[in-house]
Amino acid sequence: MNERVRPVDRAMGEDHPDKVAIRSLWTNKVREVAEHNPNSSVPWYLTLSGADGRDIQQIIEAGLISLTEVNGIAENDKRRIVAVENNNQAITRLQKKFVGLTIREADFRSLLHGEGIFAWPGNEDFEFCRAHIVNIDLNAPLKALMIEGQIIFPVLEWVKKLCHIHSRPPKMNWTLCLTLHGEVVWPEDVNNYARMFIQENFNREPIFAESCRQFLGQALFEILVQDDGPAFTDLERSDQQQLIMVIVPKIITRLVHNEGWKVLTEHNLSYGGGERAPMVTWIVEFAWDGNAAATPDNVYKESLRNIFYNIGEVTADGEILRLL
Secondary structure, eight states: OOEEEOOOOSOSTTSOHHHHHHHHHHHHHHHHHHHHOTTOSSOSEEEOOTTTTHHHHHHHHTTOSOBOTTSOBOGGGTTTEEEEEOOHHHHHHHHHHSTTOEEEESOHHHHHTSSSSSSOOOHHHHHHHTOSEEEEEEEEEOOOEEETTEEEOHHHHHHHHHHHHHHSSSOOOEEEEEEEEOOOOOOHHHHHHHHHHHHHHHHHOHHHHHHHHHHHOHHHHHHHHOTTOOOGGGSOHHHHHHHHHHHHHHHHHHHHGGGTEEEEEEEEEEEEOTTSOEEEEEEEEEEEOTTGGGSHHHHHHHHHHGGGTTEEEEOTTSOEEEOO
């Protein structure tokens, strides 16, 4: 049954109401961290905020970050939020708008020292990457690379590396906010891999398969289970968007479940489309459970079912429509 929740005030300047709604979800996660970890030694929130820092502004307006009398960030709160930015003009704008904001001048891949596990961030960068919430808000599709016969999704490898970083003692539960274009841009070999990956999981977890059928609809579901079906790049853009919504949290779960992480996809949402790019966004909770490594298959199946825990779309006027 469809349910509409959380209408958003339209009086937010020229900002798109659907994006305001998503930022409000991010702000709520920061509020949870502030309530439960007020004196944490690591940042509450690491973000690719962009030059305008609109997510940072909403967090400040929510009263979660203290300001000085001249509207700079208070000394005690300067490391609560860390912005990652490598564009000089964007850095200058952030510095002027949020005086005292901690800004790491790098791209996110450089901050992590790449996707591999043989190079790690230095001390301060390592602390930044252990933030309670990591927000990777990208104006780009999910890209794939073929490396030594293996298909790698670099952004999702970042997530795996972040799990490694958070698992270093003392282990920390953490939250991922991830936003991507909801378009398939993969070459044919990746398309074939994705099809086999989906089919294998349909066979492995019938409840997951049935949830996919309900969410995707019978026609799209049948395309996915056909060995000779059309390339995903040829699907309608709305179908590509739905496909990305299913595949991304599934791959994340596969990458980290063997290492003791339970994965809860708290929000799995689409927005945009039409004259704007189709977008997908997730809020994913990673909970460390030392016993999970002993029963990885059970953890994997539970995490797959959680993909549909709160799946839906954000309408143009900022309402969240739950679809299952």
